[in-house]
Amino acid sequence: MDPDAEVDVELFDMVRLYKSGRVERLAGTDVDVPAGVDPDTGVTSKDKVIDPDDGVSARLFLPDISRFAGAKLPVLVYYHGGGFCIDSPFSPRYTGFLNSLTAQARVVAVSVYYRLAPEHPLPAAYHDSLAALRWVASHADGGSGKEEWLSQHGDFGRLFVAGDSAGANIAHQVAMSAGLGRGVRIKGVALIHPYFWGVEPVGSETRDKEMREKSERLWRLVCPETTGADDARINPLADAAVPLRGLACERVVVEVAGEDMLRERGRAYYEKLKESGWSGEAELAEAEGEAHVYHLENPASEKAKALMERLVTFLNRD
Incomplete structure (x- = not known):
């Protein structure tokens, strides 16, 4: 054959x-959605190459600044999901989601394009995502960054990272990494249906052997150097040497969905974070009866609107 x-x-x-x-x-x-002005929200987007050697780029989103009288806006760095192997910030659903979030939360958003597995196995996505975050931070306090949307409109005292699924896994990983420079610190991390796993089931997580093996095969496909499903990169609760109390932010929100196979992992992460000695503020929100990334599949639903409202509040609370 x-x-x-x-x-x-x-x-x-x-x-x-x-x-x-x-x-x-x-x-x-x-098919990618072109950048430009979104007529429904008034948000303007544009694409930016961050590292041409590694192919790291981003789609930037700016709300209608004429409404804010020169006010500095929170900065949000967003990582898309897709199991580390599909999707992009230029897709219709991520462009639509970021347009809505940018308009409602009144933030400057940077939606990161990182290299995908299996052609570019982990840690490539982590490397690219941290590089993009550091590029964003380079615009703080007269730094070397030259992107005007960030340097002119961004408030780097209110820097947030967020993501869904594999993107939430990335958001956790970059928040565990120190060294943004110029005194920049992440204020908050939003983890939407985070892609975490592990060898032993937690809570009511599936015990189905075939499903668990399939999940581990996906992880090994995107991260062939892994030691397995208790690798700290997929199971941040397994490695006592890298305690969650080192999470470099002030507050965290974890979103889980009632019908999501990954729900129990998000819950366990939230509980472990609270018990770890971490000094920040954590909250957990669950959408009963909903599946993984339901807010992207059906953004007009009432529960998707409620998730959006929680994110807006999280990004704008002092």
Whole structure:
């Protein structure tokens, strides 16, 4: 059989890998939405290359600043989901979500494009995401950054990171990394349906052996150097040497969905964070009866609107 036609592995209707090494993405491949002015929200977006060598870029979002009389706005760095292997900030659903969040929360948002696995296995996405965050921080207090939307309109005393699914995993990882420079510190981290896992089930998490093995295969596909599902990068509760009390921010919100396979991991993370000796403020919100990233699949639903309202409050609270 032709190795370019023979499937080696297919996981979660996201990615198919052929024996030849060819990768086929089964989702998250919608035609990119051009940057520009969104007529529904008045938000303007543009694309920016951050590191041409590694292909790191971002879509920046700016609300209608004529309404804010020169006020400095919170800065939000957002990491998209997709199991580290699909989607992008330029897709219709992420552009739509960031347009809405930018308008309602009145923030300057930076939605990061990081390299995708399996062509670029982890830690590439972590490296790219931290590099993008440091690039954003370089605009603080007269720094070297040259992006006017950030230097002129950003309040770096209110810097937030957020993400959904794999993007929430990334948001946790960058918040555990020190060294943004210029005295910049992350104020808050929003984790939406975070992609964490582990060898042993927690709470009411599935005990189905096939499902758990499939989850670990996906993790090994995107991170082939891993030691397994208790690697601290996928299970931040497993590594006592990297305690959660080192999370470098003032407050955290963890969003979980009642029908999400990852729900118990988000709950456990929240509980462990509170017990860790971390000095910040943590909150947990659950949408009963909803599935993973429901807010992207059905943004007009009442529960998606409620999630948006919680994020807006989180980003604007003193």
